[in-house]
Amino acid sequence: MSKKSYREAINEAIAQEMRRDENVLVWGEDNVGGTGGDGEQDAWGGVLGVTKGLYPEFGGERVMDTPISESAFIGAAAGAAATGLRPVVELMFVDFMGVCFDQIFNQAAKFRYMFGGKAVTPMVVRTMYGAGFRAASQHSQALYSVFTHIPGLKVVIPSSPYEAKGLMTQAIRDDDPVIFFENKVMYDEVEEVPDDPYTIPFGEARFTREGDDLTIVAIGRMVQFANDAADQLEKEGISCTVLDPRTTSPMDTESIIESVEETGRLVVVDESHPRCSMASDVSSIVAQNAFKALKGPIQMVTSPHTPVPFAPELEDQYLPDANKIVASAKLAMAS
């Protein structure tokens, strides 16, 4: 056990799996950084340093830079996975899905079904998401619900360094295509993380707070905001359960429903836009399955239906935060 950042936890999971299995390869834009130039190799190790150190240890046959051609190199991951490798590739920012989505949702995701169950496509697409980085509209979105919609994909959104390592190890060992969402604002957050490899199973929610009055379901970085909100509400006599689904596909709907059946109230916190989101999806699942247990309307805390703004003052206003969650919790309690 040692203190590790979210970045280090992901890096360690990949390195340990590469040592364990020679078929695990890594590629993406600047995942080495410096290929073909006259300067340092492994100059970047990924645009925010998550793959740093892999190239010196594993060499250029297993850790590769790519041209800026997401369709080609993410499609190559699908083709490599279907023929016996276990690629871990990087779609630098999830906002770039628009230039390569066909290879993910029409190719990799559908091989197994279209080919009658005979294809196995064990690939991980790592991708950064999230606002708060002052990165504006095309580098800040939280598009996991788009991927969650697609049958054949698994979608993972780790909410802490411990979660990130265990879920990444599971993602690499998993035999299906996994989209692994890393919140770029969280890379320097630190907590105790085991040094040895471990896995966290997909589709099993974790509870970060246990309470009787209200269930808060929160995704990714929103879990820490939900924890802060729950701690504030506790002081005001409102006892909250905070549930982190960890993966939105598969999703632990059973735990969500059971929790709402106990508390009778639900707040969903989702960094993405409100329409067709994880917030609306969780709300719908609860409305369908635990309607009679509900003591009042479900509350959603999301970003607005707008692109992510640039100006720091606007962006701070754009994101959900603990205060917004507290306000929505009080609305839920008032009904």
Place this chain on the structure above:
Amino acid sequence: MQLSREELLESYRVMRTIRDFEERVHEEFSSGGIPGFVHLYSGEEASAAGICQHLSDKDAIASTHRGHGHCIAKGCDVREMMLEIYGRGEGLCGGKGGSMHIADLSKGMMGANGIVGGGPPLICGAALTAKYKKTGGVAIAFVGDGGSNQGTTFESYNLAKVWDLPVIFVVEDNGYAEATSSKWSVGGTQTDRATGFGMPSVAVDGHDFFAVHDAAGEVIERARNGGGPSLMHVKLNRFFGHFEGDAMTYRAEGEVARLREEKDSLKIFRAHVTKEDLLSNDEMDKVDQDVAKLIDDSVKESEKAAPPHFDKLETDVYVTY
């Protein structure tokens, strides 16, 4: 590149099987027996047969929406293919893929593809697997003249070059992207495009099995020996429309009849091998009979075969979930 008598006869069998398969699917589709979208490969047989003759199961190909010919040439089971096209439970993909998604990974056939330009990125990955695992395999992406204009294709040319992959890009130019002429829709030439990416290339008459086979032999050998990617521009014609039901009003009157008369790859093959005394008409007639029976039996079985059971609707989405 000299082929043995057995190899020649096998190549003829592949071409005859493709032709009869497609002509029969055309008939059966017209009479309503086959659901969905079907895109036929009749007229293009020499390309699939001439290229895949050089390949074994360790080599991968990615096909297009017009994929039946590539499947047959790469060794997919013809009976199971027909069952698949009929949407039957015993089809090659359990009836879940259909004409546009026939695949058999155990044969290195990575799928027909419903997305134009979908295959080249995938084949870069298959080539990387072969290179990393040192299998000696090569990987071939077939695209049409339509697919040759997709960004995925250009990205793959570049990736294959910079990663130095054992890939061959085969542009099967049948003159039409759906209903639009490749004389209009393709800027520059296919071979100049390859040159632009630093790849060797060759243009070949796709009606002539021997021309295709010779050209393919060279580019495949280069890839196998670590010489990197190449491109083949195969010029050919299709005897049917873009899809079945296409009235082909965009083609000149009499165009297809003339092509069937003058550019029939099976006729050209037969004329060549009999003139050179490589095969006899009797031997090929016997293949014709065998293939006719295989196709007829496959259709009869497919007509009567059961659809997939309803409990298969939600299986095969994930390995685990």
